[in-house]
Every structure is written in C-alpha cells, then in structure tokens.
Amino acid sequence: xxxxxxxxxxxxxxxxxxAGGEGFYIIxxxxxxxxxxxxxxxxxxxxxxxxxxxxPGADGMQGFSNTDLLAPPKPMLVNWFASWCMPCLQEAxxxxxxxxTGLEIWxxxxxxxxxxxxxxxxxxxxxxTRLAADASGLTAINWGVYGVPETYFIDKQGxxxxxxxGALTDDVVSGTLQPLLQKYA
Amino acid sequence: xxxxLFVLVLVPALAYAQTLTRDGVTLTPAQEARAEDIGSQLRCxxxxxxxxxxxxxxxxxxxxxIIRQQVVAGDSSKSIMNYMVQRYxxxxxxxxxxxxxxxxxxxxxxxxxxxxxxxxxxMRRTKAEAPAPLTDADTRRLDELLK
Numbered sequence: 001x002x003x004x005x006x007x008x009x010x011x012x013x014x015x016x017x018x019a020g021g022e023g024f025y026i027i028x029x030x031x032x033x034x035x036x037x038x039x040x041x042x043x044x045x046x047x048x049x050x051x052x053x054x055x056p057g058a059d060g061m062q063g064f065s066n067t068d069l070l071a072p073p074k075p076m077l078v079n080w081f082a083s084w085c086m087p088c089l090q091e092a093x094x095x096x097x098x099x100x101t102g103l104e105i106w107x108x109x110x111x112x113x114x115x116x117x118x119x120x121x122x123x124x125x126x127x128x129t130r131l132a133a134d135a136s137g138l139t140a141i142n143w144g145v146y147g148v149p150e151t152y153f154i155d156k157q158g159x160x161x162x163x164x165x166g167a168l169t170d171d172v173v174s175g176t177l178q179p180l181l182q183k184y185a
Numbered sequence: 186x187x188x189x190l191f192v193l194v195l196v197p198a199l200a201y202a203q204t205l206t207r208d209g210v211t212l213t214p215a216q217e218a219r220a221e222d223i224g225s226q227l228r229c230x231x232x233x234x235x236x237x238x239x240x241x242x243x244x245x246x247x248x249x250x251i252i253r254q255q256v257v258a259g260d261s262s263k264s265i266m267n268y269m270v271q272r273y274x275x276x277x278x279x280x281x282x283x284x285x286x287x288x289x290x291x292x293x294x295x296x297x298x299x300x301x302x303x304x305x306x307x308m309r310r311t312k313a314e315a316p317a318p319l320t321d322a323d324t325r326r327l328d329e330l331l332k
Contacts, residue, residue, distance in 0.1 A: 009307045041230065044274045111243075137247060144272040146230035146244060 034171040043144055043163035045152070050078070050160060053139040055132035058109050059118050063132035069106075070158040075184045076104035079128070080140065080150040082112045083120035088149045091167035092124035098173070099127035103181070106130045110148045111137045153177070155184040208246055210253035220256045223265050224249055228279050236279060 030036035045051075050066050057063035069078070079095060081088040099105055107128035109117050117133070134140050143152075146165070153162035162180055164172060204211050212220065224238030231242035237249060248269070255265045269277045281287045319327070 005307055012304075012307075039233070041276050042274055044271060137244075141244075141247065141251070141272060144274070146273065 034169070034175060037166075040165060041146070043152075043160070045144055045160045046163060048160060049158050050152070050154075051142040053142060055108060055134055055139060058112075058114065058131045058133035059121050059126075061128065061131040064106060064130050068130075069154055072104065072154060072156060072158065074104065075153065075155050075161075075181055076106065078106050078108065078152040078154060080108050080110050080134075080143075080145050080148050080152075082110045082148045083116040084112070085110075085148045087167040089120075089124065091149050092127075094168045094170075094173065095127035096125045098168075098177075104129055107132070108139070109133045110140050110145065111135060153180055153184075208249040208253055210250055210257060212253055212257050216253070216256045219262065220249070220253045223252050223256070223262050226266070226279055227252075227269055228277050230273055230277065 027036065027038075031038070050069055052066050054065035055063045077098070081091070095105060105127050107130070109131065112120075112133065112135070114133070121131075149165075149167055151164045151168060152160050153164075155161050161184060162176065164176070168177070204213055205217060206212075207217055207220070221238055225236045227237040227248070229235045229237050229240035229242055229245040229248075231244050232240055235242075235245070237245045237252070251268075252265055255268065260268075266278070275281055275284070275286075281290070283291055
C-alpha cells in the first residue's frame with residue numbers, strides 16, 4: 001500500500017467525521033440561539049405584497065383589505081391569531097409590549113367565534129389598531145398561513161419582508177424584529 | 186333483444202352518473218381519483234410528514250376541499266399544484282423539483298456511488314509480488330537447513 005493511499009484511507013473518514021460533527025454543532029448552536037428553526041418554512045410572500053383580500057372587522061373594530069396595506073406610513077405587523085390557540089395566548093403580552101412602543105399591529109382572527117374573540121381581547125388586551133376576521137380561513141390559505149400565530153412584517157412600500165410562524169419571543173423580537181424595524185424605518 | 190339493448194345503454198350511463206361526496210364536494214369517481222392523486226403529492230404543512238390526502242388536520246381538510254373544487258371546475262393537475270406552490274412554496278411538494286436548492290439532494294446517490302468506488306479503490310488489497318525463484322545456492326542451503 002502506497003503511503004498516499006494509506007494517508008487517504010486514514011484521513012478521509014476522519015475528515016468526514018470532523019465535517020459532520022462541525023455541521024451538527026453549528027446547527028445545534030444556531031437552534032439554541034433561536035437563529036435557526038428546522039421546522040420554519042420560507043414564505044413565498046416575502047418580497048411581494050399580500051394577495052387580494054377584503055375582511056370584515058371583528059369585535060367592533062375596523063377590518064381591512066390588501067389595499068389598506070399598500071403604503072403604511074411606517075413598517076408594521078400583521079398578526080394572525082385565534083382565541084383557541086395556546087401559543088397566541090403566550091404571545092399576547094409581547095404584542096401588547098410592542099404596541100406600547102408605537103409599533104402598528106393589525107390583527108386577523110383566524111377561524112374564530114365572535115364571542116370567544118371578544119373574551120380573548122378583553123382578557124389579554126388589544127394590541128391591534130385594526131382587527132379583521134377570517135372566519136372561513138380562505139384568506140389565510142391565500143397568504144400561505146399554515147398555523148396560528150403567524151406574524152408578517154410589512155415595510156413602507158407594502159412589501160412583506162419577514163414572516164414568523166409561532167409565538168413572538170424576546171429572542172425573536174430583539175434578534176430579528178428590532179433589526180428589521182431599523183433597516184426599514 | 187330490446188332488454189339487452191336497454192342494459193347495454195343504461196348500465197354505462199349509470200356508472201357515469203354515479204357521484205360521491207368527499208370533503209363537501211360532489212364529484213365523479215374519476216375526478217375523485219385525480220383529486221386523491223394530487224392530494225397525495227402535496228405535503229400537509231401542519232404535520233409535515235403527511236400528505237394532504239392522508240392528514241386529519243383542519244388545514245389539510247380545507248385544502249382537500251379546494252383541490253376537489255378545482256378538479257370539478259376542470260383545472261389541470263399542474264395548475265392545482267401551482268396554486269399550492271404559490272401559497273406555500275416548493276416545500277408543499279412531497280417530490281421537490283430539480284432546482285438550485287435541491288440539486289445536491291438529487292445528486293447525493295451518485296456522489297455516494299462515486300465515493301464508494303473511491304473507497305473501494307483505496308482499500309483494495311494489492312497481491313504481494315511472488316518471490317523470485319530460488320537460485321541453486323538457495324536450494325542447496327534450504328536442503329541443508331531441512332535436513
């Protein structure tokens with residue numbers, strides 16, 4: 001056996017093991033830092049305007065359509081939620097906190113009953129400037145929503161720049177949302 | 186004879202007229218088969234390892250209804266798939282298309298085979314060279330030793 005072959009035979013499996021280990025280490029570390037979520041899906045809506053829709057208001061508030069999102073005066077969030085969804089309950093205090101900082105948040109209640117929704121809002125507070133109801137869930141399908149809560153970041157041109165599926169946490173807000181707000185301010 | 190003609194005409198007509206209702210849409214067996222074929226190629230995004238056809242999630246049920254409505258409306262399977270991809274991205278396809286994001290996935294079996302051959306080449310044993318035939322002096326010495 002030539003020395004080169006011997007070296008390759010020993011070195012290649014070692015190099016593969018090291019590369020694999022390094023890859024897993026990076027994935028796990030980024031997952032720990034909330035930097036990477038293997039279940040997250042990229043939204044096809046990113047870089048585009050939301051599809052055409054027109055939803056009625058809910059809980060006595062004004063609803064909205066896609067034309068209302070064409071040119072917000074400053075970047076804003078559209079938050080899909082439902083009173084029956086547990087992570088939405090967890091997320092509610094964070095939304096209140098964000099609304100207090102002056103961030104505009106419009107809500108869409110996904111397949112919700114008016115009474116349950118009213119109870120949810122009166123218990124958890126109302127972070128929304130406008131609140132629409134998607135009772136059939138068909139607008140959600142057009143947006144590519146696959147679960148609640150989902151939060152969409154819309155810039156001043158009305159273009160979706162970011163979608164987050166799941167409850168907004170401190171890490172997500174400080175790590176992703178705040179930089180986006182600065183970038184698109 | 187008339188009876189036979191009656192049967193020959195009416196039985197196929199009956200089969201054609203037979204319809205069923207799935208997920209709130211009434212359709213013919215052929216349309217249902219096409220809808221099932223489409224649904225089984227699409228991923229349910231709620232429980233990501235199931236197809237829309239096989240999942241019991243509410244969203245999957247709703248998407249099954251949409252697929253059946255579009256099948257009844259006569260949309261092509263391709264346009265129904267496009268409808269889903271437009272909303273949920275290529276992840277919704279259980280069989281992803283060959284593209285920049287997926288080429289490594291499709292190339293991996295071939296890369297594996299190439300690596301396998303390379304490994305085989307590395308590990309193959311070379312036959313030890315046969316020793317040179319003994320000289321007369323060696324033979325004599327060997328005989329001496331074996332005595």
